[in-house]
Amino acid sequence: MFRNGKLFVPPPRDGSDFKELFKRLAAAGAGRPAGKHGFPAGPWTPELLAEAISQIDSNPVGVDLRTVQLWFQENEKGVSAANIRWLARIFGCDDPVATREWQMALSAAQSKLSAKRREWKRAGSGIGLAVPEMPRTASSNDGSEPSAELTRHDEANGSRQRLSLARKSEALFSQGSSLDLPVSVFAGFTALGFLSYIFGIHDATYSRPDGVVKQVGFLWTANWTSVFMVFLPLFFAFVTELVTFWKNEGRRKLVVQGDREGSDDAWARTVESTSYSYWSVFSICVLFAGLFQWMGVSLIPLMKGGGSYATDWGSLAIVRPEVISVPAAIVFTGLAYLYMSLCFYLFFVGLILLYTLIHDLRTIGRSTSNLPVFDHQSELKEASLRVMQGVFRCTILGVLIAIVMKVQSAYLTSRGENIVAWLVGDMTSAFYERNEVSAGITYRRPTHYSSLLIAVSTCFVFLYGAIRLGVEHRFGIPLWSMSAVVALLFAGYLLIDEFDGFSILLSIGVLLAIFCLLNPGWRASK
Structure with missing residues (x-):
């Protein structure tokens, strides 16, 4: 018929x-x-x-x-x-x-x-x-x-x-326990902390030529203790939770109605399609941020006995050889930079996975949004809201990482004796019109550049998610409140050490960010 x-x-x-x-x-x-x-x-x-x-x-x-x-x-x-x-x-x-x-x-x-x-x-x-x-x-028309x-x-x-590097990297976030990666990062820093105790640089000071006595101990560095003990483990936990949810639950509901093998294969192909990005990030993190930066900032100054960088725990052997010898400092800094480069490679892998997840959800949403029989709108709205909240949390942590990196770099060139006293002094200088805290010495500060890359990359993923999931689907995602928090936090990052009292604005942004980390959907129910 x-x-x-x-x-x-x-x-x-x-x-x-x-x-x-x-x-x-x-x-x-x-x-x-x-x-x-x-x-x-x-x-x-x-x-x-x-x-x-x-x-x-x-x-x-x-x-x-x-x-x-x-x-x-x-x-x-x-x-x-x-x-x-x-x-x-x-x-x-x-x-x-x-x-x-x-x-x-x-x-x-x-x-x-x-x-x-x-x-x-x-x-x-x-x-x-x-x-x-x-x-x-x-068979085909041509008989083949x-x-x-x-x-x-x-x-x-x-x-x-x-x-595939892409598949291997993705497996670190989607296979095994969600605690494996955060605990591994925490354990790596704990091992470095024990080594710093053994070498005697966990709590060390030195006297600068201008008479300022600065605290440069390894455990006093904000960009190591807070990043590798708090922010990165949390970031990895949130990314792992989000990728696991999408791969094992959210994607199957929207695409294949419980067909596990088909959904996993499609997700694997999507991850594999970005393999070039993984190799690019791996090269930059391991070669440039790891090996070349270690050679330029630590190895060459330690061997030649000087440099144009501010003295910290890595170059303490130059000014205080009685605390740590040059060979010991070379070994410790080499291990620290290797650990740091691998961790930040995993950080950018997390950003790539978030971008891939957003793109995958948007593609599936466009192909299933007009189904005449099976209504996927509620599942699509639930998945979009959960993904955007997870991306928002990861964005906050990424900008916080950039903030503490820039704060530590600015502290090394300031007149503050330790980082806490320097920040407190900056707050009081806004009321008493003192400019002594920020009157430092000019050094090269490569951390300013690397922290900017982290902040911009993280905000780019958030902006992409906001456009693709929030603006296109319009599922009531609280984009304005999320964007305001991210903008305030990013503004605080840009204004670090730019004027007296910058730490006041920075503190407001950090407190608001911590609140949003604990409750990322605080505007969704209002």
């Missing part, structure tokens, strides 16, 4: 799985326009079906030919919820009632295939024995067999992915 000028096949009620059902429909040409003299036009091919799906008006994304070819092959691959919608339109001949019936039938068939797949894995049987053979009519080519392609991809 024909509907709307297309061959219509009623949905069967025989309990077939997706592969069996799709094989019969493709061979019959269900949904194809009538040929000459009203006869069926023939079976579907991957190219014809992909073209038909891509021509649907409400499908701006279309469908990849390789995805359609997988439906025709002898494998265990099923079909996603979004593609079930388009197949239902094709097999339902654009009839609303028939489309609804076919959507229900295809969803049931996909669930049947998923159940069979679990049984095959438990029984240890081969896929080729379980999936029925596809007819020759499902795509199966062998695609199998070789998959095997090549699998070999590359096993060596």
Whole structure:
């Protein structure tokens, strides 16, 4: 029978799985326009079906030919919820009632295939024995067999992915316990703290040529103690929680209706698509921020006995050799910079994963926002709100990391005896019009540059999420309150050591940031 000028096949009620059902429909040409003299036009091919799906008006994304070819092959691959919608339109001949019936039938068939797949894995049987053979009519128009080519392609991809830096880095956040990465970072700094006690630089002072006695002990450095003991572990915990939620729960609800393997494969391909970013970040963090910075800031000054950088725990052997020797300082600074470069590589990996997650959610949201039968709007709103709150928390922590790095760098060139006294003195100088605290000595301050990179990169991810999830979807995400907090915090970072009393504005921003960390959705319920 024909509907709307297309061959219509009623949905069967025989309990077939997706592969069996799709094989019969493709061979019959269900949904194809009538040929000459009203006869069926023939079976579907991957190219014809992909073209038909891509021509649907409400499908701006279309469908990849390789995805359609997988439906025709002898494998265990099923079909996603979004593609079930388009197949239902094709097999339902654009009839609303028939489309609804076919959507229900295809969803049931996909669930049947998923159940069979679990049984095959438990029984240890081969896929080729379980999936029925596809007819020759499902091949390409030119008579070629795509199966062998695609199998070789998959095997090549699998070999590359096993060596993929992107996949390995993503696994650190999505596999195992959510405490593994934060505890590892905390444990690494604890080990460095013990070494600083052994070398005697955990609490050390030196007298500057202008008579100021400064505290430069390792455990007094704000950009090491607060970053690696508090902010980075929290950042990694929040990113791990968000990636795990999206990969194991949020994504499956929106895309494949509980098909774990299909969702994981799609997420893995999305992560793999940004592999160049991982290698770029790894090179910058390990080579430039780690090796080259260590050589320029610590190794060369220690060997030559001077430099144009402010004295800190890393160069204390130059001015106080009785506290720590030069060889010991070289060893300790080398370990510290190696640890720091790896930690900040993981920090930027977290930002890349947040960006990837936002992009993935936005792509899925655009393809499922107009589903006629399965209403995904509530799930999409819940996922968007949770992702944006997680990104907001991570943004706050990223800017706080940049703040303490710049504060420590500014302190080393100031006249403050320790960082606490310097900040308190800056607060009082705003009321008593004193300028003694900030009247320091000019040194090179590379930390100012690295902290700016961290602050800008973190705010970029937040801005991207705000535009893609908040502005485009308009799900009531409290963007104005989130953006105001981030802007205040970033302004406080930029104004560090720029005028007397800068620490007052900085303290207000930090207190507000801490409050928002504890309750990121404080405006959502108002």
